[in-house]
Amino acid sequence: MNKGSLKTKSYAFAIRIVKLSQFLQTEKKEYTLSNQVLRSGTAIGALYREAEFGQSKADFASKISIALKEANETDYWIHLLKDTGYLEQKIFDSLISDCKELIAMLVSSIKTVKN
Numbered sequence: 001m002n003k004g005s006l007k008t009k010s011y012a013f014a015i016r017i018v019k020l021s022q023f024l025q026t027e028k029k030e031y032t033l034s035n036q037v038l039r040s041g042t043a044i045g046a047l048y049r050e051a052e053f054g055q056s057k058a059d060f061a062s063k064i065s066i067a068l069k070e071a072n073e074t075d076y077w078i079h080l081l082k083d084t085g086y087l088e089q090k091i092f093d094s095l096i097s098d099c100k101e102l103i104a105m106l107v108s109s110i111k112t113v114k115n
Contacts, residue, residue: 006105007052010045010067013098017041017074020095028086037077043070044102061113068106075099 017038024034044067051063078099082092 006048006102006109007045009098009105010048010102013102014042014045016095016098020091024081024086030086033077033081033084033086037074037081040070040073040077041099043067044074044106057113061110064106064109064113068103068110071099071103071106075103 020041021034021038024030024037028034047063047067047070051060051067054060054063075096078087078092078095081087082089087095
């Protein structure tokens, strides 16, 4: 897998999100937000993997669009976790940077497939 590929980056991001959720539940005793960010943050890569075997360009674009929605939702949860004191600034900065990069890659993929 190419280190810069959407497949690789979304998988690595999912691993970070799983570890974040574990930290939130174990160290912060926070379950609701941790489950929300876990669901949306891991869905990005899962939807990309599903899109890889789309039945058509339209099916691929649809799955990628849903992945983009999940990435945007993950952005929301990460911001909320920071603003409610569950995430330190340094961790937030790193996570949000990765999330924004995934959003940009997904937008680019959608634009490419629709042209």
